[in-house]
Amino acid sequence: MNEEIVLHSSDLHVEFGGVKAANGVDLKLRRGQLASIIGPNGSGKTTFLNLCTGYVRPTRGSVVFGNTDLTRLTPRAITRLGIARTFQLPQVFSQHTVLENLLIALAARDRFWTMARLHRDAPRREAEELLQIFDLSDVAGREIGRLPEGIRKLVDIAIALALAPSLLLMDEPTSGVSSQEKFEIMDMLVPILKERGITALLVEHDMELVERYMDRVIVWTAGQVVADGPPSEIMRKEEVLRNVIGDV
Amino acid sequence: MKRRSITALAIALSLVALALAPQFQPVLRPLLLMAMAVSFCALGLLILLRAGQVSFGHALYFACGAYTVAFGARHVNADMLTVTIMAVVCGTLLSMALGVLLSRYRDIFYAMLNLAFSMVGYTLLLKLYELTGGSDGISVQVTHLAGAEIDAQRFGWTLYYYTVALMGVVLLLIARYLNSPPGQALAALKTNETRLEYLGISGRLVLYTGHVVSAALASLGGAIAAMATGHVTPEMAYWSRSAEFVFVAILGGIGNVVGALAGALSFELIRTTASAYAANSWQLILGMVLVLIVLFAPKGLHGMVQQIFRRNGDAQ
Numbered sequence: 001m002n003e004e005i006v007l008h009s010s011d012l013h014v015e016f017g018g019v020k021a022a023n024g025v026d027l028k029l030r031r032g033q034l035a036s037i038i039g040p041n042g043s044g045k046t047t048f049l050n051l052c053t054g055y056v057r058p059t060r061g062s063v064v065f066g067n068t069d070l071t072r073l074t075p076r077a078i079t080r081l082g083i084a085r086t087f088q089l090p091q092v093f094s095q096h097t098v099l100e101n102l103l104i105a106l107a108a109r110d111r112f113w114t115m116a117r118l119h120r121d122a123p124r125r126e127a128e129e130l131l132q133i134f135d136l137s138d139v140a141g142r143e144i145g146r147l148p149e150g151i152r153k154l155v156d157i158a159i160a161l162a163l164a165p166s167l168l169l170m171d172e173p174t175s176g177v178s179s180q181e182k183f184e185i186m187d188m189l190v191p192i193l194k195e196r197g198i199t200a201l202l203v204e205h206d207m208e209l210v211e212r213y214m215d216r217v218i219v220w221t222a223g224q225v226v227a228d229g230p231p232s233e234i235m236r237k238e239e240v241l242r243n244v245i246g247d248v
Numbered sequence: 249m250k251r252r253s254i255t256a257l258a259i260a261l262s263l264v265a266l267a268l269a270p271q272f273q274p275v276l277r278p279l280l281l282m283a284m285a286v287s288f289c290a291l292g293l294l295i296l297l298r299a300g301q302v303s304f305g306h307a308l309y310f311a312c313g314a315y316t317v318a319f320g321a322r323h324v325n326a327d328m329l330t331v332t333i334m335a336v337v338c339g340t341l342l343s344m345a346l347g348v349l350l351s352r353y354r355d356i357f358y359a360m361l362n363l364a365f366s367m368v369g370y371t372l373l374l375k376l377y378e379l380t381g382g383s384d385g386i387s388v389q390v391t392h393l394a395g396a397e398i399d400a401q402r403f404g405w406t407l408y409y410y411t412v413a414l415m416g417v418v419l420l421l422i423a424r425y426l427n428s429p430p431g432q433a434l435a436a437l438k439t440n441e442t443r444l445e446y447l448g449i450s451g452r453l454v455l456y457t458g459h460v461v462s463a464a465l466a467s468l469g470g471a472i473a474a475m476a477t478g479h480v481t482p483e484m485a486y487w488s489r490s491a492e493f494v495f496v497a498i499l500g501g502i503g504n505v506v507g508a509l510a511g512a513l514s515f516e517l518i519r520t521t522a523s524a525y526a527a528n529s530w531q532l533i534l535g536m537v538l539v540l541i542v543l544f545a546p547k548g549l550h551g552m553v554q555q556i557f558r559r560n561g562d563a564q
Contacts, residue, residue, distance in 0.1 A: 079448035091443040093436040104436055107429035108447035115428045
């Protein structure tokens with residue numbers, strides 16, 4: 001495992017109406033790591049992703065990506081640094097086709113402000129390759145707003161991957177899909193992350209999935225990290241099993 | 249057939265029809281000329297509608313283009329090409345300045361702020377009598393085209409074919425823009441600005457660009473209208489004129505650039521026919537047409553044509 005630190009949060013604090021979503025969080029993520037945050041609903045897991053992507057500002061503390069402090073940057077600037085994210089409710093361009101969603105993402109990555117056509121050969125090939133990986137070639141020309149949640153979820157992930165990020169943050173990438181589909185999604189996703197050396201941080205509820213695919217699990221309750229380590233080790237801790245996994 | 253080929257074919261057919269129609273029916277020429285002037289503005293509105301925005305103030309840029317032609321022809325150069333370029337540049341600069349503020353807003357706020365600016369413009373044109381001639385307006389005298397003097401007898405025909413040529417260039421350029429990433433991002437802005445930001449794209453800059461392009465088109469429309477009528481008045485900046493452009497854009501539909509042209513032609517035809525047969529109630533007829541379009545063809549004339557082709561395709 002590479003020891004280079006990709007993301008480093010220190011003494012991170014934020015609260016909403018008295019509820020502490022982050023209460024002095026210190027967290028380091030190493031390059032190439034696949035980590036998952038688990039914890040009960042409302043414990044601040046998604047807030048951590050929001051803090052990392054500029055959607056929420058911390059009241060104290062910082063999040064550093066490489067050598068850049070993300071704390072005061074906009075989501076747009078953070079994306080440009082190489083951090084992509086997916087959402088619990090898939091965020092796609094509903095009036096565009098599946099293929100066009102990816103082409104817009106590829107244009108955003110390479111060259112957006114141009115009069116060249118969106119449907120050029122090179123990005124089209126790359127988009128089609130991505131669609132093939134996620135088994136979406138059959139729906140490439142379909143308007144995405146008319147497709148089921150599971151497909152939109154996959155496209156949301158494919159959009160994030162199209163940006164060629166070095167860090168990928170995913171909020172419950174397998175929620176809202178069947179238990180069979182969950183494993184299919186992860187079977188498609190994990191090899192790409194490994195192959196491309198992408199560091200990934202997932203918010204996830206499914207313990208079986210975390211155990212099977214993640215290198216590291218971070219247990220989060222009431223805005224604090226209460227346990228952190230390899231899944232095989234964390235999942236055996238009595239305290240975690242009783243207080244967190246039971247709630248999850 | 250690919251969408252791109254359909255657009256190119258539709259543009260080519262429209263231009264051929266526009267070029268030939270007044271040769272067979274010369275009486276149609278003024279109507280078609282005004283329809284083309286309005287269609288430039290409707291094209292501008294089409295861009296904004298793609299982004300889910302509407303402006304009730306684009307008459308400001310229309311008037312800006314028209315008055316620039318009037319001033320330019322009087323004080324700088326009475327060349328058709330020169331004053332047209334001046335009009336587009338002035339409209340663009342004005343929209344770039346106002347767009348800094350306007351692009352921060354969305355939906356009703358964007359629409360009403362545009363309206364507010366246009367009413368400020370209207371009032372200035374009306375009150376700055378020494379400069380603008382107040383409600384009397386200014387006459388427009390264009391005498392040359394690309395350095396060559398225009399025969400006064402042929403002025404109408406010269407302006408008409410000059411406008412047809414401009415229409416061809418503009419339709420191709422706007423079709424290209426709408427197929428480019430910033431053009432496609434307009435619809436993306438409408439459906440999910442959050443995702444756009446998380447792709448590293450500024451939704452505000454996408455709208456700003458769309459706003460400036462649409463204003464440039466409206467000022468081009470104003471320039472043509474000024475030369476076609478030979479006179480400019482503050483009414484060109486009045487809000488009802490802005491509403492007319494919205495009407496035409498909705499009538500034509502936002503699915504294809506040719507929709508704006510079809511909308512403008514239909515609008516001018518309805519207005520002329522209604523004025524001829526029901527002089528006191530032509531607005532009522534126009535209003536009823538808009539209600540019918542919204543109720544039965546919300547995607548406008550372009551949507552109707554598309555539906556007919558789809559039905560025929562299904563039947564086969």
